[in-house]
Amino acid sequence: MENRIPILINCPRFKQGAIDKLPRSFYLRPTLTVARDLLGKYIVRRLKGKSLIGKIVETEAYLGDNDPASHAFRGKTKRNEVMFGEGGHLYVYFTYGMHFCANVVTDAERRGRAVLLRAVEPLEGRDIMVKNRKLKDAPYKNLTNGPAKLCEAFGINGRHNGTDLLSDEIFITTGEEIPRKQIISTSRIGITNGAEKLWRFYISGNPFVSK
């Protein structure tokens, strides 16, 4: 198996010895496929020698050229140029004056298509996430159930725009197999154009899904 890497994380959920970093080819597939397949995968963030790990439970697809809700709809700009780069990189944007959101660039043809990570289930490094979110009473389920929340919890900001997800700072690994039946698709959240597209995916019944 390609991209097998030594275990970096002392986490019992990972099989001893090695975990599988998702290969580039995972991201180069059609965006909607990647959005669905990302559910149940683990996102790993290396931060000051510690590891933050979350299971992806909610995503949204943004189909660039074909999608008025996408930042890439009107073509390439300085802000969104990462979306038009190679799949498997991170597109981080700043919004509402105070929040960051993280997207995974997808598709083999560099058409500005990406998947927004909307929510994860915290698995490892929960204490650090609480600190990053500057929460006092640490409401466990409020840690990462929203795109801006998970960025803050994972310490992801504008500096990470363009980060390769095959790097060792931030990457995604194989995780849990999610049965097709448990994957729900609905309309996306917080947008005005293209709201009729059912391009939001989440794991049915998971308490860490936003909203």
Add this chain to the structure above:
DNA sequence: TCCGAGATTCACT
């Protein structure tokens, strides 16, 4: 439980 307002920066028009 729900709704409205404020926060606050950046890219695009």
Add this chain to the structure above:
DNA sequence: GTGAATCTCGGAG
């Protein structure tokens, strides 16, 4: 100048 792929908080119901 405007509005944005959001979140938190306070106050009303």
